[in-house]
Amino acid sequence: MTHSEVLVEAETITRFYGKTPAVADVSFMIRRGEVLGFLGPNGAGKTTTMHMLSGNIAPLSGRVLIAGHNMRTEPKAAKAALGYLPEHPPLYRELTVDEYLDYCAALHRIPRRQRRAARERAKARCGLSEVGGRVTANLSKGYQQRVGLAQAIIHEPPVIILDEPTVGLDPIQIREVRSLIRELGQNHAVILSTHILSEVQASCDRVQIINKGRLVLNESIHDLMRRVQSQALIAAFRRGPDMALISGLPGVRAVTIVEENRVRLLHEPDADPTDALVKLSMEQGWGLCEINPEHSSLENIFVELTGEGEPTL
Amino acid sequence: MIRTIAWREFRSLFLSPLAFVILGITQIILARLFLGHVNLFLMIQARLVTLPNPPGLTTLVAAPLLGNAGVLLLFITPLATMRLVADERHNKTLTLLYSAPLSMTEIVLGKYLGILMFFFLIVALSLAMPLSLLIGGHIDWGMFLCGVLGLLLLSATLAAIGLLISTLTKYPAVAAMGTLGILFLLWIIDYAGHGRGDGGKIVAYLSIVNHYEPFLRGLFNTSNVAYYVVLSVTCLLFSIRRLDAERLGA
Numbered sequence: 231m232t233h234s235e236v237l238v239e240a241e242t243i244t245r246f247y248g249k250t251p252a253v254a255d256v257s258f259m260i261r262r263g264e265v266l267g268f269l270g271p272n273g274a275g276k277t278t279t280m281h282m283l284s285g286n287i288a289p290l291s292g293r294v295l296i297a298g299h300n301m302r303t304e305p306k307a308a309k310a311a312l313g314y315l316p317e318h319p320p321l322y323r324e325l326t327v328d329e330y331l332d333y334c335a336a337l338h339r340i341p342r343r344q345r346r347a348a349r350e351r352a353k354a355r356c357g358l359s360e361v362g363g364r365v366t367a368n369l370s371k372g373y374q375q376r377v378g379l380a381q382a383i384i385h386e387p388p389v390i391i392l393d394e395p396t397v398g399l400d401p402i403q404i405r406e407v408r409s410l411i412r413e414l415g416q417n418h419a420v421i422l423s424t425h426i427l428s429e430v431q432a433s434c435d436r437v438q439i440i441n442k443g444r445l446v447l448n449e450s451i452h453d454l455m456r457r458v459q460s461q462a463l464i465a466a467f468r469r470g471p472d473m474a475l476i477s478g479l480p481g482v483r484a485v486t487i488v489e490e491n492r493v494r495l496l497h498e499p500d501a502d503p504t505d506a507l508v509k510l511s512m513e514q515g516w517g518l519c520e521i522n523p524e525h526s527s528l529e530n531i532f533v534e535l536t537g538e539g540e541p542t543l
Numbered sequence: 544m545i546r547t548i549a550w551r552e553f554r555s556l557f558l559s560p561l562a563f564v565i566l567g568i569t570q571i572i573l574a575r576l577f578l579g580h581v582n583l584f585l586m587i588q589a590r591l592v593t594l595p596n597p598p599g600l601t602t603l604v605a606a607p608l609l610g611n612a613g614v615l616l617l618f619i620t621p622l623a624t625m626r627l628v629a630d631e632r633h634n635k636t637l638t639l640l641y642s643a644p645l646s647m648t649e650i651v652l653g654k655y656l657g658i659l660m661f662f663f664l665i666v667a668l669s670l671a672m673p674l675s676l677l678i679g680g681h682i683d684w685g686m687f688l689c690g691v692l693g694l695l696l697l698s699a700t701l702a703a704i705g706l707l708i709s710t711l712t713k714y715p716a717v718a719a720m721g722t723l724g725i726l727f728l729l730w731i732i733d734y735a736g737h738g739r740g741d742g743g744k745i746v747a748y749l750s751i752v753n754h755y756e757p758f759l760r761g762l763f764n765t766s767n768v769a770y771y772v773v774l775s776v777t778c779l780l781f782s783i784r785r786l787d788a789e790r791l792g793a
Binding site: 245246284285286287288290305306307309310312313314316318320321322323324325333334336337338339381 | 544547548551555558559634635636637638639640641642643644645646790791792
């Protein structure tokens, strides 16, 4: 199987709301077999970008190609290749889940004979098999979200765009949806928009951070994790350590006190001072009782790049 | 594809009580008016026979009833069409249609066809009463069918106007009020001028009711048909343009 086919291409897409640029000069591409995390604080232009990719609004300039089809000149071919779960699942409240999914299947031109099979497959994948006869208005938020997801994948599109798919789900459902996204990522190109950092860490291959309408980061999750993970250590001691000695260790850039007898070491990416620190502690008799590389540091990058306060986790 | 959208539109109407309420109340009101017309006919029947060329049941009962149905449709239209696009925009379901491989033309025509099926159902049900006259009398079929054709054309035009207004807003209530205002204005637009002078004639020509009355008198005139067709098609084209413009960010 080739993992090289480019399925989504956005070239310098721009969109204004009034005079404010909601999205400015954003370019990126996604290949088959990739899950792209689209990360940004609220109001950064995530949803606007998703809307442009799905053909709901047209970019002021630039162009969007879905599976090689230009969204402006061949909208039908482009839209046939994508499934979109918007921020609010687009449910007809008066229809049952089965009726709704059948309608979606028909809109996506699935031949009449295959609709039932397509519907059952989508339901099974999204855990909806038992609620087929229920009216969507009466479903809980989590189930409504899953119906929205089923709608986006019922026609097995090569490109799947998900705008905040785990909002309103309980932790078990979130885990199910994440594993579904990973599974979809095997054969499709998936774009996942979210403001939840752990979600990107859990399910994406590549991450893009958007802030104030501009892309500020585009990196594979692997590189990103390595870059941010190995730069800080947390160490705790029984007796107060000598800060000056720790700062003197090779590769240590800065040392800060987190709380009493607990310090945070920032170090160079390639020089892990763990061994040296353990040795030093032994010699000085500080009683080292805990040492940890700092893990949840995607947050730090996020805060650093967006320059905003605390991100929502 | 148009049929898929139309069918869902039609079915969804009946999933809320609104469609049944509209159909029921229309029937009650028309029944009352029908009785009134029949009563009048019975009262003057004796005198009518003395006339050389007396007006029959069609002129005195069926035609006025079709006229009443037209007025009633004017008031039903805003309620029936307000949800078409405005509600989908409000509930964010329009996204589903926009992201599906559909052209704006298919979306608009699908919705139009859906509401048209409902309007034709209303018309079909209102015909039951005049047709019951066949039990004890006879109907001038040419005149009657001409009136029915007029009513169908009228309802198709009202629906197109309602659809257009519904594409303009996000709030069904605003769409309903806008549609009611425009339809009512089109109905009474020649009230003041009544065909005096050239300006008056133009205003009178615009009136939606002036093109309906000839049909009720059994007068089939292509210019009247053209009026309804042109008005409907224009509204549909504007609706398509409006949805396109929304996507482009106007």
